[in-house]
Amino acid sequence: MTKSSTQPSSPKITDAPRAQKRSRPVQVADQIKRWVVERDLRKGDKLPNEAAMIAQFGVSKGTVREAMRILEAQGLIVTKTGPGGGSLVGEVSKDRAMSLLGNYFYFKDLSLSDIYELRKLLEPALVAKLAGTLDEGTLTELRDMAHQYPEPAQTPEEEKEQHISSLLFHARLADAADNELLGFVISFMARILSDLTVYRRLYATPNEELWERGRRHQIDLVEALASGDGDRAHAIMTSHMEGAERMMNQQEMRITREFMAE
């Protein structure tokens, strides 16, 4: 392992001017981060306890606690009370990462077409890559999800439920990719879309034809994936994305501005 030994840290992309005075807790948090990186600590590894840090950094208990809260908020540590307790290095969860990123887009007012521009690029490519690589368990899982709602929704609540279920289907596909980055982006978009609000419905009853097409797409897609037909999977997903975008535009869905959950 070539320990990079504090190289001059070449200029970062999109590096803000940043100078500023940093409060003690933030300084302490940064030092702890460095400490963790230097020792290459991993998921369950223990950090020194409060008392040790108070001594180590020469600050008070309150300051150390604020520093720990900073790290905790970023998902980098978890803390337990009691004997043998203390703070442990904690892998940032996907859920938390999505929430944190969601906070950024909270202020950005994404549009549906922004999201679908990306979905139309990524999801067809994803399934094309996935075709023929999924094990039986995953395929069964996907088949079950595709068949879960055999009838069109009767109520707005039911329709929302089906909408969420459909997005879970896509998130499941994303998780099957062995590309964490691709999987994350797709899951993140699914999550944003699952927080949608129907602003005004143009048709009193949901468009059954579009619904049926969406359902057929899912079912056909799983079979294309099972048979290893990447081109067909790609085509189905492309068609599905276009249909989904059209349906959502028809219903004038709006993105809900929402803060992180945790």
Add this chain to the structure above:
Amino acid sequence: MTKSSTQPSSPKITDAPRAQKRSRPVQVADQIKRWVVERDLRKGDKLPNEAAMIAQFGVSKGTVREAMRILEAQGLIVTKTGPGGGSLVGEVSKDRAMSLLGNYFYFKDLSLSDIYELRKLLEPALVAKLAGTLDEGTLTELRDMAHQYPEPAQTPEEEKEQHISSLLFHARLADAADNELLGFVISFMARILSDLTVYRRLYATPNEELWERGRRHQIDLVEALASGDGDRAHAIMTSHMEGAERMMNQQEMRITREFMAE
């Protein structure tokens, strides 16, 4: 504005089991977040001061301060001392969002091909869309960046510099997209790649032919963008991505595991 009035918050995508006891500071932080969302507060809006929150939530000063640190760590507030000071709602910066997301991937060990799989999908599509839409100022900026290094690098340091410069070129393109989501993903990848480490160099001198091809690509790309030739821009970028990936694989670059900067 249709205030969504605390709807039952439909099941989230990738919602962890999550129950757990939440510490007082976290509870307070959550309440403040809700408070902000309910009132639809924006960038510069003021939050109540410490004393008011102590009274409001019936907790001690230390607890309130820990709560504020949590929000600050997520980029949601900024705090100033002095009269008229206090905490303000603060838009999450792109830089901070990338750092926070970087923490997630810190544990994931992304490979170069993971990143390039996405780049090859997104960047050609981006430039195809951008063709003919850029103003003269932006085009000039891009031209300048493309011509910045007229000679191949002589030293590893120089080469790294050029590498970063090239990624800045891509980040600049991403910012020109009027799709914040697409722009963010591309910039984020550029940032990860800018933190690369050359692990072992196969050729003592950098491959000049590949370098020259990369440079030509950038120059030709800007002209294609200026003339509005989307197909050509797409083709150039595709070729460029393939070349870049090949070059990096040749040099056996490794992704540096690095914690957030701020």
Add this chain to the structure above:
DNA sequence: TAAGATTTGTTCGTATGTATC
């Protein structure tokens, strides 16, 4: 420049809660 007011920043002492043995 200086003084005073306001608001956050930091410390210390003490007490309480919680999990392990």
Add this chain to the structure above:
DNA sequence: GGATACATACGAACAAATCTT
């Protein structure tokens, strides 16, 4: 149950920053 080791929370005091006069 009791002892121990740890985090959690409170309250009072003082320090530092920054605005106003």
